[in-house]
Amino acid sequence: MSQDDTPVLSVEDLRVHFHGDGPVSLAVDGIDITIHRRETVCIVGESGCGKTITALTIMGLLPQPPGKIAGGRIFFKGQSLLDLPEEALRKLRGRHIAMIFQEPMSSLNPVFTIGNQINEAILAHETLSEDEALQRTLQLLQDVGIPDPQKRRHAYPHQLSGGQRQRAMIAMALACGPDLIIADEPTTALDVTVQAQILKLLQGLQQKRQMAIQYITHDLGVVAAIADRVYVMYAGLIVEQGTTSHIFSSPRHPYTRALLDSLPGKEKRGQRLYSIPGNVPHPAYKPTGCPFHPRCQHRQPKCARFFPTLCDYGEGHRARCPILYESEGTVGGRCEWKNL
Amino acid sequence: METRPNHAQETIVDDAYMPPSLSPWRETWRLLRQNSMALIGLVIFMFFFGIALTGMLLTSGDAPILDPAQIRLQEKLRPPLARPNLETLQPAEVPELGIYLLGTDDLGRDVFARMLQGAWVSLTVGFVAVAIAVAIGIFLGGLSGYYGQEYIQVIQIVMVLIAGVALWLAATHAWPGAVFLAIGGAAGWLLYRRYAGGSKKSATPDALRWLSRPIMSVDTLIMRLVDIMLCFPSFFLILTVVALLPPSLYNIMVVIGLTSWMGTTRFVRAEFLSLREQDFVAAARALGISDMRIIFRHIMPNAVAPVLVSATLGIASAMLTEAGLSFLGFGVPPPHATWGNILSDGKDFIFDAPWLTFAPGIVILVVVLAFNLFGEGLRDILNPKLRKRT
Numbered sequence A: 001m002s003q004d005d006t007p008v009l010s011v012e013d014l015r016v017h018f019h020g021d022g023p024v025s026l027a028v029d030g031i032d033i034t035i036h037r038r039e040t041v042c043i044v045g046e047s048g049c050g051k052t053i054t055a056l057t058i059m060g061l062l063p064q065p066p067g068k069i070a071g072g073r074i075f076f077k078g079q080s081l082l083d084l085p086e087e088a089l090r091k092l093r094g095r096h097i098a099m100i101f102q103e104p105m106s107s108l109n110p111v112f113t114i115g116n117q118i119n120e121a122i123l124a125h126e127t128l129s130e131d132e133a134l135q136r137t138l139q140l141l142q143d144v145g146i147p148d149p150q151k152r153r154h155a156y157p158h159q160l161s162g163g164q165r166q167r168a169m170i171a172m173a174l175a176c177g178p179d180l181i182i183a184d185e186p187t188t189a190l191d192v193t194v195q196a197q198i199l200k201l202l203q204g205l206q207q208k209r210q211m212a213i214q215y216i217t218h219d220l221g222v223v224a225a226i227a228d229r230v231y232v233m234y235a236g237l238i239v240e241q242g243t244t245s246h247i248f249s250s251p252r253h254p255y256t257r258a259l260l261d262s263l264p265g266k267e268k269r270g271q272r273l274y275s276i277p278g279n280v281p282h283p284a285y286k287p288t289g290c291p292f293h294p295r296c297q298h299r300q301p302k303c304a305r306f307f308p309t310l311c312d313y314g315e316g317h318r319a320r321c322p323i324l325y326e327s328e329g330t331v332g333g334r335c336e337w338k339n340l
Numbered sequence B: 001m002e003t004r005p006n007h008a009q010e011t012i013v014d015d016a017y018m019p020p021s022l023s024p025w026r027e028t029w030r031l032l033r034q035n036s037m038a039l040i041g042l043v044i045f046m047f048f049f050g051i052a053l054t055g056m057l058l059t060s061g062d063a064p065i066l067d068p069a070q071i072r073l074q075e076k077l078r079p080p081l082a083r084p085n086l087e088t089l090q091p092a093e094v095p096e097l098g099i100y101l102l103g104t105d106d107l108g109r110d111v112f113a114r115m116l117q118g119a120w121v122s123l124t125v126g127f128v129a130v131a132i133a134v135a136i137g138i139f140l141g142g143l144s145g146y147y148g149q150e151y152i153q154v155i156q157i158v159m160v161l162i163a164g165v166a167l168w169l170a171a172t173h174a175w176p177g178a179v180f181l182a183i184g185g186a187a188g189w190l191l192y193r194r195y196a197g198g199s200k201k202s203a204t205p206d207a208l209r210w211l212s213r214p215i216m217s218v219d220t221l222i223m224r225l226v227d228i229m230l231c232f233p234s235f236f237l238i239l240t241v242v243a244l245l246p247p248s249l250y251n252i253m254v255v256i257g258l259t260s261w262m263g264t265t266r267f268v269r270a271e272f273l274s275l276r277e278q279d280f281v282a283a284a285r286a287l288g289i290s291d292m293r294i295i296f297r298h299i300m301p302n303a304v305a306p307v308l309v310s311a312t313l314g315i316a317s318a319m320l321t322e323a324g325l326s327f328l329g330f331g332v333p334p335p336h337a338t339w340g341n342i343l344s345d346g347k348d349f350i351f352d353a354p355w356l357t358f359a360p361g362i363v364i365l366v367v368v369l370a371f372n373l374f375g376e377g378l379r380d381i382l383n384p385k386l387r388k389r390t
Helices: A051-059 A086-092 A114-123 A130-143 A162-174 A192-209 A220-226 A244-249 A254-261 A322-328 B004-016 B024-034 B036-059 B111-146 B154-171 B175-195 B206-212 B218-231 B234-244 B249-258 B262-275 B279-286 B291-327 B339-349 B355-382
Strands: A009-018 A025-035 A040-044 A067-076 A097-100 A180-184 A212-217 A229-234 A237-243 A306-308 A337-339 B151-153 B214-217
Touching: A009 A051, A025 A040, A025 A051, A025 A067, A025 A212, A025 A229, A025 A237, A040 A051, A040 A220, A051 A067, A051 A097, A051 A180, A051 A212, A097 A162, A097 B279, A114 A130, A114 A162, A130 A162, A162 A192, A192 A212, A192 A220, A212 A220, A220 A244, A229 A244, A229 A254, A237 A244, A237 A254, B024 B036, B024 B355, B036 B111, B036 B355, B111 B218, B111 B249, B111 B262, B111 B291, B111 B339, B111 B355, B151 B154, B151 B218, B154 B175, B154 B206, B175 B206, B214 B218, B218 B262, B234 B249, B234 B291, B249 B291, B262 B291, B279 B291, B291 B339, B291 B355, B339 B355
Parallel strands: A040 A212, A040 A229, A097 A180, A180 A212
Antiparallel strands: A009 A025, A009 A067, A229 A237, A306 A337, B151 B214
């Protein structure tokens, strides 16, 4: 079946620029992402490196202006999203691609009950009788683990705990059985135990419903728990991509290594935790060459003069650092610098 | 799979420690009961509403129980609580109550019956005019707040003009012209969309590019319209319009409504400006809900509080305007009684028969005051920052 082979989502060389008063901000600077069916793909990176902008652009929710899609293509099941008219895109949103937001409190409308809002999500795309929609709502609430759905559907968002609100948000996202769910840091605002519950819930739902999940986070602990493959983003670029075991056991980019080093761990007890010096560069004032070189422990003079391409380590594992490739690279791949 | 005891426990905990389920309306009612002035306003309003409703039933129809138009010249200018002189009256002319509660006017008409009839006029004028104003205000304010930054293009102005002319032609029964314009306009629009209005600017032929030039933002258009409307002294604007139109209750309501929507528009726009940036709007958009539904179904309920307040205050001012117009003789045409024209008729006899001016005057004062009190109280209740902390 050719349908099975086409990735659910494929982003090719996407560039998103922001035009403000000053110089143009290159928020997303040419990224490629592929997500297959039933796959959980994590996008990791510090705040301000373009993760959320990528998600919004895929959804077609990028505020334009000031944002501008400067290049690249986005395919959803082989269909080019950037060429679709707004109305067709709107029908796709929610029905085939759904999004879960970071703040479950503010993402629910405070004046409607959650049952009402889930109902709204269903009826936005499907013509169902009131009774059928109600049955679906109750089923969804049950699926996301909200106890006593019959009663709880009458609750207003402010009457629910953070975890339950996020469960309600997930129920809304699932309402029309999407093929892809984009989760933008859905557990950041929750405490750790609730976070674990939500992750478990998402995984269970994914298996039951055969969806793909694009999970955006800055928490490597979450990544280890749920991801099949990982993209590490830095300053609007993918700096490393590979399976979860590649990323965690043999990271090939200094940034990935620095992120892993800054995780607390048992063997680091009593030591001062590592932190990466400096900040993510402002997207309008990126350094020349490799954007990470000012903060990099392995930097060499040519890092500032040449732009690194992705170096292939095989099995889909790629990293944007020729320096490490030269010292540790495996045979058979290729890697080069690009002149600026 | 969760173990059974664990699940049961969770259910118990959730039920026991949830706050009691109060809908926003019940919460508002609870707060209203604590605000005595607003409560007084509401009680007077409900009382007035009941009076107006029964008054309408008692004074309308072919043979009303209390006939406000019954002229009894021999009974003119009787003081309040006077008994009718049964010897000089025909049996049909005797008032049903057997007493002139508020006296009679210079034609011997029962002022109480006339006040009842006027109450219904005031009520309908207040509500219908405000309903018109609020509908316009919500619509324009919502558009202005939500689409504020979108620019209007030359083509859109052209299309609106064509549609307007077509409608005008249709209204004057010039059907061939109207149909021609409608079809021509639609064809032009489709051709424009096909060849020039696409997302890719480069595909637009140079000759047509001026059509997609932005002129001004939606926000500018609507808010400057509001500014223009506010420039007119509204009472004189209403007077002018009413003087040109045939006098009728409906014209008064429509004209008051059409000249008092600006405040609501500004309120709604201001609310929308902050609400449209909220996450739940982004979430609704991510669910693929259409813009119109987002505006009126998702954002609007969050913005009703100031609208409700301004509507309540607006009812009072619409009643006052109607009374003023009737007083000046531009209001509801004479045989029909309104508070304004009872007052106007009575002013000639203010020293001989003060009840003719005092009755409508005091009632107008009390009702308008009640609405204002209720509106102010509602504002305090619906704005958490103004709530009294006890």
